[in-house]
Amino acid sequence: MNSVILRNEIQEKINEIKEADILVGIPSYNNARTIGHVVKAVHAGLSKYFPDKKAVIINSDGGSSDGTMDVVQGATIEDYKSILVQHRVEPVFTIATPYQGIPGKGSAFRTIFEIAAALNVKACAVVDSDLRSITPEWVELLIKPVLERDFDYVLPLYHRHKYDGTITNSIIYPLTRALYGRQVRQPIGGDFGFSGKLAKFYLTKDVWESDVAKYGIDIWMTTTAIANNFKVCQSFLGAKIHDAKDPGADLSAMLYQVVGATFDLMEEYPGVWKKVKASEPVATFGFQYAVGLEPVNVNIDRMIEKFRLGVKELIKIWEGFISRDIAAFLRRSEDLQKESFHIPDEVWAEIVCSFAIASHRKIMNREHLLKSLTPLYIGKTASFVIETRESDAQQVDQKIEQLCRVFENIKLFLNVNWR
Amino acid sequence: MDFFQKVIIEPSERLLESILQFLPNFFSALLILFLGILLGKVLKSVFARLFRAVGLDRFFERTGTAELMKKRGLKDPASVVLSKLVGWITVFIFAVAAMKTLEVPAVERILESFILYLPNFFVSLLILFLGYMLSNFFARAALIASVNAGLRMSGLIGKTVKFTVLVLAGTMALEQLGIGRETIVISFTILFGGVVLALSLALGLGGKDIAREFLEKKLRGEDKKDEFEHL
Numbered sequence: 001m002n003s004v005i006l007r008n009e010i011q012e013k014i015n016e017i018k019e020a021d022i023l024v025g026i027p028s029y030n031n032a033r034t035i036g037h038v039v040k041a042v043h044a045g046l047s048k049y050f051p052d053k054k055a056v057i058i059n060s061d062g063g064s065s066d067g068t069m070d071v072v073q074g075a076t077i078e079d080y081k082s083i084l085v086q087h088r089v090e091p092v093f094t095i096a097t098p099y100q101g102i103p104g105k106g107s108a109f110r111t112i113f114e115i116a117a118a119l120n121v122k123a124c125a126v127v128d129s130d131l132r133s134i135t136p137e138w139v140e141l142l143i144k145p146v147l148e149r150d151f152d153y154v155l156p157l158y159h160r161h162k163y164d165g166t167i168t169n170s171i172i173y174p175l176t177r178a179l180y181g182r183q184v185r186q187p188i189g190g191d192f193g194f195s196g197k198l199a200k201f202y203l204t205k206d207v208w209e210s211d212v213a214k215y216g217i218d219i220w221m222t223t224t225a226i227a228n229n230f231k232v233c234q235s236f237l238g239a240k241i242h243d244a245k246d247p248g249a250d251l252s253a254m255l256y257q258v259v260g261a262t263f264d265l266m267e268e269y270p271g272v273w274k275k276v277k278a279s280e281p282v283a284t285f286g287f288q289y290a291v292g293l294e295p296v297n298v299n300i301d302r303m304i305e306k307f308r309l310g311v312k313e314l315i316k317i318w319e320g321f322i323s324r325d326i327a328a329f330l331r332r333s334e335d336l337q338k339e340s341f342h343i344p345d346e347v348w349a350e351i352v353c354s355f356a357i358a359s360h361r362k363i364m365n366r367e368h369l370l371k372s373l374t375p376l377y378i379g380k381t382a383s384f385v386i387e388t389r390e391s392d393a394q395q396v397d398q399k400i401e402q403l404c405r406v407f408e409n410i411k412l413f414l415n416v417n418w419r
Numbered sequence: 420m421d422f423f424q425k426v427i428i429e430p431s432e433r434l435l436e437s438i439l440q441f442l443p444n445f446f447s448a449l450l451i452l453f454l455g456i457l458l459g460k461v462l463k464s465v466f467a468r469l470f471r472a473v474g475l476d477r478f479f480e481r482t483g484t485a486e487l488m489k490k491r492g493l494k495d496p497a498s499v500v501l502s503k504l505v506g507w508i509t510v511f512i513f514a515v516a517a518m519k520t521l522e523v524p525a526v527e528r529i530l531e532s533f534i535l536y537l538p539n540f541f542v543s544l545l546i547l548f549l550g551y552m553l554s555n556f557f558a559r560a561a562l563i564a565s566v567n568a569g570l571r572m573s574g575l576i577g578k579t580v581k582f583t584v585l586v587l588a589g590t591m592a593l594e595q596l597g598i599g600r601e602t603i604v605i606s607f608t609i610l611f612g613g614v615v616l617a618l619s620l621a622l623g624l625g626g627k628d629i630a631r632e633f634l635e636k637k638l639r640g641e642d643k644k645d646e647f648e649h650l
Contacts, residue, residue, distance in 0.1 A: 250567075252564075252567040302569070305569070306567075306569050309569065309571065313566050313573045314563065317563075362477055365559075367560075371564070374566075375566060375567070
């Protein structure tokens with residue numbers, strides 16, 4: 001196979017392996033501390049659940065300086081007897097390679113898709129390299145629906161802390177569900193299973209120089225699979241606990257890339273999402289159980305302060321595309337005290353839709369537009385934290401379900417104004 | 420009779436002769452002006468279509484210039500305004516050519532010095548225009564970035580960025596026009612240096628406690644971070 005991005009030694013390795021049944025990709029960047037555990041879990045999963053399948057583990061690295069790739073090459077399971085009843089028949093190959101292209105998770109995935117296509121694999125999975133809660137069962141849950149049930153795309157379903165994944169809960173999940181009509185709870189979960197056919201389809205798209213090559217890859221993979229009628233399901237993986245993220249990671253840059261990628265996909269598939277009237281559940285695999293989660297520290301005062309600052313300074317920018325009622329509400333909420341601080345779901349859904357329409361109409365520089373959403377998002381998150389302070393996981397799920405229904409109801413506004 | 424001949428007839432004949440000599444030039448000038456007006460209208464229409472086709476209006480909207488033009492009373496889209504400008508420049512060039520055709524020495528001298536100065540005028544207009552657009556763009560970028568960083572004086576930061584870019588553009592435009600070249604550069608340097616010095620002093624004297632508190636929090640890790648994951 002001729003690839004523009006794979007290095008010569010990888011091409012040689014591919015020629016040596018020739019074909020494989022399963023490929024598990026692990027994108028990484030300075031994850032030496034955790035990637036050993038992830039590789040071992042994947043290795044154990046492949047050995048335990050797919051002993052007769054030819055499998056390859058690919059570490060696609062973004063130029064780590066902490067020896068991440070050495071850890072991957074050295075990660076082996078010393079005592080197979082403790083985890084396996086029977087010995088593996090087929091070997092597991094491990095390849096660690098730096099990826100090429102613009103730095104980001106998307107470029108790492110592109111290398112994984114390329115190798116998957118070159119090896120003509122039947123099923124693939126990708127898992128994050130900073131996971132602390134991954135178990136061998138994750139490999140089974142992400143791969144088996146593809147190999148045995150003919151699904152093309154397997155999304156994760158986790159138990160997360162009620163305040164975790166707030167961009168997912170307040171924007172990406174409700175919007176994706178309302179747009180494309182599938183109730184996929186973690187559209188940007190980061191750990192996915194997919195068929196070799198879908199990996200080849202992804203490679204036909206020319207998106208590798210856009211935000212998709214960065215944080216946008218997850219929503220792009222999910223939306224592309226759904227919008228192109230690939231068979232989609234989700235698997236319950238348990239708790240998602242990972243290494244502390246880089247504290248310097250910029251929230252507005254993250255929001256810009258993820259929300260921007262979602263809005264870009266709306267541009268690509270208007271013919272698909274405009275026809276969708278309601279959402280439906282997707283097949284779900286895995287045994288669901290309650291898990292204990294670590295407590296999370298949230299500074300509500302500071303969040304409200306950031307929201308107020310945003311309203312004070314940026315309302316004139318927003319007034320160019322949000323309705324008068326929403327602008328009036330935001331001006332009023334500037335004076336609300338912490339106890340009465342609340343952003344209703346209807347207001348939030350209209351704000352997100354107004355930003356989508358403003359982005360579609362290109363009324364201003366896109367980066368400015370999307371980054372100006374940050375204080376409003378922080379305000380909505382503060383409101384959510386206040387509302388769910390005493391709620392258990394089930395009540396929080398109900399609250400998110402309620403928000404999703406509001407998004408589905410407001411979709412007509414989006415359809416009408418998307419010209 | 421001689422007197423009548425010398426005082427009335429001869430000057431009248433000379434005047435008539437001059438008028439007759441001048442008339443062809445005058446009609447040529449009128450024709451050139453008429454052609455200029457006609458070409459101006461054609462070019463205005465052509466450029467309006469061209470500007471619309473290349474998405475100039477969208478570009479102005481995205482940079483926020485369209486909104487500011489509206490606020491300044493310019494309600495037409497940028498493509499219309501600029502195509503009108505192209506039309507008027509065409510008419511102006513033909514008007515100048517028409518005036519040259521008249522072959523009046525005084526007019527020719529004035530025109531010559533005016534025409535030599537004209538490129539400077541247009542370049543400085545362009546500098547001002549670009550400066551205005553860039554000032555809006557950078558001011559908005561600075562405002563949003565500082566709001567997202569939680570800085571209370573975000574508004575001031577945005578305005579300072581806008582003011583700085585505008586002053587820089589103004590200085591460059593005036594320098595292009597050759598108005599007090601050195602005075603302007605020196606004034607700008609003094610003004611800019613003064614502002615930076617004033618800000619440094621204000622920050623150093625007024626904000627030393629805040630800076631200490633901030634550094635203490637950072638170094639001792641007293642500032643509690645939100646621990647939840649956004650994605």
